[in-house]
Amino acid sequence: MDLQNKVAIITGASSGIGEATARELDAAGMNLVLTARSEDKLNKLAASLTHATFVAGEVSDPELPKRLLEEALSSFGRADALVNNAGVMVVGTVETVDIEALCQMVRINVEAAFRMAYVFARHFKQHGNGFIVNLSSISGTTNYPTMAAYCGSKHAIESFTDCLRLELAGSGVGVGCVEPGKVATNLYQNWSEEEKQMVAIEQPLVAEDIARGIRFLLQQPSNVNIGRLLITPANQSA
Template identity: 40%
Template sequence: MSGGLKGQVAVVTGSGSGIGAAITHSFLDAGASVLATGRRAEKLGRLGEHQSLITLVGDVTEPDFADRLLSRALDAFGRCDIVVNNAGVMWSGAAHEIDIEHVVAMVRVNIEAAFRVAHVFVRHFFTQNTGQIINISSVLGTKVRPNTGTYSATKYAVEALSESMRLELADTNVKVTCIEPGLVITDLHDHFAIHPKDALGLKQPLRPEDIANIVLTVATQPDHVFVPKVMVLPKHNAI
C-alpha cells in the first residue's frame, strides 16, 4: 500500500523486533514518518536507516516516557497522527507456580505502559481532534488457556482499555482499534520450554508481517470507516 500514509506521523512502541519492527517497516513503506521506540539500542539499530525514521531508546514503564515520546515526535515531525501500543512481554505458568516477578513485569509492560501511552496520546489526539490509537492485544485477551492466566489478564485489560476509549471518544475524530493476534512467531516465546506452535500443533503460525499488514489496513481506512477490533488467527487455529 505504497503512499497510503504519506504525510502522516506514527509512533510505534516495542519496535526492536517482531510485530513492532514489522509495523515500523510497513508504515515507512506506506509513506509515513515513524518514531520507533524500544529498550535496546542494538535492536532498534537493526531497523536500518530511513530518512523518515527516528528512534528513541527507553523503557515504556518509566513515568515520563510517554510524554517524552510525544515531545520527540512533535519536535522531529511537527505532528503525530497514529500511535501503536505494541510493547509487551509474556511468561506462562500456573497461577500458583509462575514467578511473581514475571507477573509484575507483565502487569507493568502490558498494562501500565499501555495505559500511560494511551493517556498521553489520546489527550493529544483529542486536543487536535484527530488521531488513531491501535492497541496490540492478543487472542488470549478473549479466551483463557491453562498456564496463560496472568498473561491473559493483562490482555483482557488492554481489551477493556480499548473498548472504554472507543466509547468515550465516539463523538470525536479519534479512532481506537484493538488487534487480537493468534500465535505469531517472535522472540516473545524464546524462553518457553515447549514452543506454543508445538503445544498447539500449528504447522504455520502467523508472521509479524501478517499482523503489520492488518495494522496498515486499519491505519489507512478513510475517515468515515472505523474498525474497533480485529482478530487474526493462523489457519487451522481453533480457539
C-alpha cells in the first residue's frame, strides 16, 4: 500500500508500541485515528502529528469499533488500515494470579481485538482494499510458565489472524500479525519485582523497533501479504 494520505486507526495509541506506531505512520504520510482510555495523552499526541484525531474509550466497549470507523470517515473520508494493538499482560502462579484480572485481559486482548477486526474487515472488504495488523507476541508462538492466559490470548490472535487472512484472500484485504519479543514499555508496570525478573533482558527492544515492522507490513505491494513478523531483541534466547 502507498501510505501517503491513507488512513490508519490505531488502538492502544496512548503509549508504547501504539504511540510509536502513530509517529511512524505519521512520518509515512498517513492520517490517523487514535484510541485508548487516556484522553490527555491522546490529545497531546494527536496535536504533535500532522493529521490525527482521536476517540478516547475503553477498547472492550462493543460500540468503540463503529465509533472509530465513523470518526475515520467523517474526518478523513476513508479508512485503509487497522492496527489492533491495545493489550495488557496479567501473569501469576496458580496460587496468586488474579482470576478477574485475567478475564478482563481476555476481554481486552481477544474479544476487543476480534470485534475491532470484524468491523474493519467488513468495511475494507466492501471497498476491496485495506490491511489489518494484529499485535500478537512471541508468546503467541511459545509457552511460558505463569503466563498461561496471556500466552493463550496471543495464541488466539495468531489463529484468528491466519483464519481471517485465508478467508479474505483475493478480496484486496490483507491481514497479518507482529510478534514482538521483549519491548521496554509500560506493559510491565504493574508487575512485582519477582515477575519483572522472569522476563529481564539486557537490551530489550524499543517501541520504535516494532513500529517499523508494522509500517513494513502495511507498505507491501498489493500482491504481498506478510502474515507474521517475529521481531526479537538480538540477545533474546527464550
